[in-house]
Each structure stands twice: as C-alpha cells, then as structure tokens.
Amino acid sequence: MKTIMNSSDLQKKAAGEKAAEFVRSGMTIGLGSGSTVFWFLKRLGELINAGLTVRGVPSSLRTEGWAREFNIPLTDFSKTQLLDLAIDGADEVDPYFNLTKGGGGSLLREKIVDAYAKKLIIIVDESKLVNQLGKFPLPVEVVPFGWELTSNRIAELGAIPQLRVNDGEIFVSNNGNYILDCQFEKIPNPKELHNQLKQMTGVVETGLFIDMTDLVLVGSTGKVDSLKKKE
Ligand code: 5RP
Numbered sequence: 001m002k003t004i005m006n007s008s009d010l011q012k013k014a015a016g017e018k019a020a021e022f023v024r025s026g027m028t029i030g031l032g033s034g035s036t037v038f039w040f041l042k043r044l045g046e047l048i049n050a051g052l053t054v055r056g057v058p059s060s061l062r063t064e065g066w067a068r069e070f071n072i073p074l075t076d077f078s079k080t081q082l083l084d085l086a087i088d089g090a091d092e093v094d095p096y097f098n099l100t101k102g103g104g105g106s107l108l109r110e111k112i113v114d115a116y117a118k119k120l121i122i123i124v125d126e127s128k129l130v131n132q133l134g135k136f137p138l139p140v141e142v143v144p145f146g147w148e149l150t151s152n153r154i155a156e157l158g159a160i161p162q163l164r165v166n167d168g169e170i171f172v173s174n175n176g177n178y179i180l181d182c183q184f185e186k187i188p189n190p191k192e193l194h195n196q197l198k199q200m201t202g203v204v205e206t207g208l209f210i211d212m213t214d215l216v217l218v219g220s221t222g223k224v225d226s227l228k229k230k231e
Contacts, residue, residue, distance in 0.1 A: 007221065008125045008127060009035075010219070010221075011125035011126060011218075011219030011220055011221070012035055012036040012038075012039055012089075012123075012124075012125045012219055013039040013219070014219035014220075014223070014224050015036055015039070015123040015124060015125065015217045015218060015219035015224055016036050016037065016038065016039025016040035016041075016042070016043065016123055016219075017039055017040070017043045018123070018217050018219070018224040019040045019043075019087045019121055019123045019217055020040055020043040020044050020047060022085060022087075022121060023044060023047065023052065023054055023085065024084075025052050025053045025054065026053060026054070027054050027055075027084040027085055028054070028055045028056070028057065028075060028080050028082075028083050028084055029044075029054055029055070029056045029057070029083060029084065029085050029086065029087065030056070030057050030059065030083045030085065030086025030087070030088070030113035030114060030116070030117045030120075031056040031057060031058045031059060031063050031067055031072070031086075031087065031113070032059050032063070032086060032087055032088025032089055032110055032113070032114070033059050033060040033062060033063050033088070033089065033104050033106040033109075033110055034088075034089035034103070034104050034106075035089070036089040036123045036124060036125065036219075037063060037087065037088060037089050037123070038066060040087050040123060041063070041066045041067055041070050041072060042066075042070055044056075044070065044072055045069075045070025045071055045072055046070075048070075048071060048072060048073075049071065054072070054073070055073045055074065055075040055080075056072050056073070056074055056075070057074070057075055057076060057077065057080070057083060057113055058074060058113075059088070059106055059109040059110040059112075059113040059114075060104070060106035060109055060110070060174055061174050062104070062106075063106075077112075077116070081116065082116060082117075082118065083113065083116055083117040083118065084117070084118055084119070085117055085118065085119050085120075085121065086113055086114045086117035086119070086120045086121070087121050087123060088101070088110055088113075088114055088120065088121075088122055088123070089101070089122065089123055089124060090122050090124050090128055090209070091103040091128065091136045091139075091207070092128055092130045092133050092134075092135070092136045093122060093124055093128050093129055093130065093213075093216055093227070094130055094131065094132060094133050094190075095131065095229070095230035096229065096230050096231075097122075097213040097216060097227075097229050098133060098190045098191075098208065098209070098210050098211075099122065099133075099207075099208070099209040099210075099212070099213060100133050100136050100138055100139075100187075100207050100208060100209075101139070101207045101209055102138075102139030102140075102141070102179065102207030103136070103139065105139065105164065105171055105173050105174075105179050106173070106174065107139055107141055107179075107205055107206070107207045108141050108173065108174075108175055108177070108204060108205040109174060109175070111205055111209065114209065114212055115212065119214045119215070120212050120213050120214050120215075121213075121214065121215045121216075121217060122213050122215070122216045122217070123216075123217045123219070124216065124217070124218055124219070125218070125219050125220075126218060126219070126220050128218075129218065129227075132186055132187065132188065133187040133190055133208070134184045134185050134186040134187040135185065137162065137181035137182055137183045137184075138159070138181070138182045138183075138184060138187065138193075138206065138207050138208065139164075139179050139180070139181055139182075139206075139207040140154065140161070140179065140180045140181075140182055140197060140203060140205075140206050140207065141173055141175070141177045141178070141179055141203075141204040141205045141206075142177060142178050142179070142180055142202050142203055142204060143177060143178075143202050143204060144172075144176070144177060144178050145202075146202055147163065147178050147180070147202065149202065150180070150200060150201070150202030150203060151163070151180055153200050153202075154180060154182055154197065154200070154203075157184075157193070157196060157197075158184065159182040159183060159184045160182070160183040161180040161181070161182045161183075162180065162181045162182075162183070163178060163179075163180060164178065164179040164180070164181055175204070177204055187208075190208045190210055191208075191210050191211075193206075193208065194206050194208040194210055215227075216229075
C-alpha cells in the first residue's frame with residue numbers, strides 16, 4: 001500500500017534528505033529526534049550502504065530504533081566527547097535561530113547532543129518558522145516528585161502549564177521525567193525565560209535552544225532553503 005504524503009511531510013522529507021549532504025566520511029554525528037529527522041536517518045542509511053563511514057549518537061530511544069533499522073553504526077558519550085555535526089528538528093524557529101523543541105519529549109537528550117556538536121543544523125518544514133516563539137506550548141522537563149509545585153511556579157511566570165498525557169497515561173521521558181507543556185502565547189525574551197525556568201527547583205531542562213544553531217534548512221515546495229539569520 002502506498003502512503004500518501006501531505007505537503008508538510010514532503011517538506012520534512014526534502015529538508016531531511018538535504019541535511020545528509022553535509023555529512024562526510026569519518027564524522028561522528030548527533031542524531032536528533034522527530035519525524036523530520038526520520039528522513040535524514042533514512043537517507044544517511046542509504047549513504048552508509050553506499051560506502052559512507054560515520055557513527056551516530058542518538059538523542060532518543062525512538063531515534064536509536066530508527067538508526068538500527070537503517071544500519072547506522074552507533075556510539076555514545078563514553079567513547080566520544082565531541083560530535084562533528086548534529087542534525088535535529090524543531091517545533092518553532094525564530095529569525096534569530098532561537099528554537100522551541102521537545103514536541104516529541106526528547107528535549108533533554110537533544111540538548112545534550114546538540115550542545116556537544118561543533119555544528120548544529122536544524123531541519124524543518126515551513127510551518128515551523130515564526131516571528132516570535134510562544135504559540136507552540138513550551139515543553140519543560142520536570143522531576144516527577146512535586147511536579148504540581150513546579151507547575152504552579154511556572155504558572156507565576158504567566159504560562160498555562162499542562163502535564164503531558166498520552167493515551168490517558170502521563171508521558172514519561174526517556175530520562176524518567178514528566179513534561180509540562182507551557183502555553184505562554186508570546187516569548188519576547190527566550191534567553192531570560194530559559195534562565196528563569198532553569199533556576200526553579202524541579203525543572204530539569206527547557207525546550208528553549210538559544211545560541212546553538214548554525215544553519216536552518218527549510219523544506220518548501222520543490223526546494224530546500226537555507227535560512228538567513230537575523231543579527
Ligand atoms: C522532539 C523534538 C523534535 O525535533 C520536534 O518536535 C520536531 O519534530 P518533527 O520533525 O516531528 O516536526 O524536539 O523532542
């Protein structure tokens with residue numbers, strides 16, 4: 001049976017496949033998470049089958065599963081401390097390359113992987129580009145113990161936090177934590193908000209990725225654009 005892809009899927013596929021062109025033999029690559037990254041992994045697997053030699057560090061158990069399916073050799077931070085390149089998706093990208101991530105709940109491992117890469121390439125479809133972050137509820141990873149208190153503290157910053165639930169069950173991250181999806185509507189100062197949240201007891205990590213991205217590849221109809229960063 002043939003799967004019918006909508007325009008967003010096609011854009012994700014185009015961006016993911018384009019990112020594989022940045023990979024060189026010998027590199028150790030940070031493997032991000034999400035449906036756009038899936039297409040990068042699939043293409044990377046094809047290049048590996050054709051002779052490319054790379055190793056990857058996955059940022060989620062789901063990515064690890066896909067990487068194994070596509071025969072991508074894996075390694076971890078006990079064997080390598082610096083990645084040559086990381087490829088990851090995003091939920092929102094602003095003109096300054098600030099990101100909201102964590103829609104898939106992998107923000108903590110993604111941030112570790114992305115932070116230890118010499119270069120971070122973000123791959124998105126057009127719908128992810130925004131003038132200001134905030135429409136997409138900001139995922140915040142919190143310790144399960146006392147999450148209600150952490151949620152109340154976050155609400156004091158003007159957000160409506162919602163405990164993430166999947167199929168009636170509390171969503172538990174790959175690190176055993178909960179995710180609070182925090183609706184701010186507008187995040188005029190992402191760095192300040194990130195710092196405020198990180199100071200709260202109970203907060204493990206935020207989905208705000210500031211000053212980390214080197215390149216944004218945007219899949220659009222029939223092409224992939226490299227976004228120009230606003231300074
Ligand atoms: C997962 C993420 C993803 O990169 C983000 O949600 C984008 O996903 P997709 O490519 O499926 O739209 O941060 O935690």
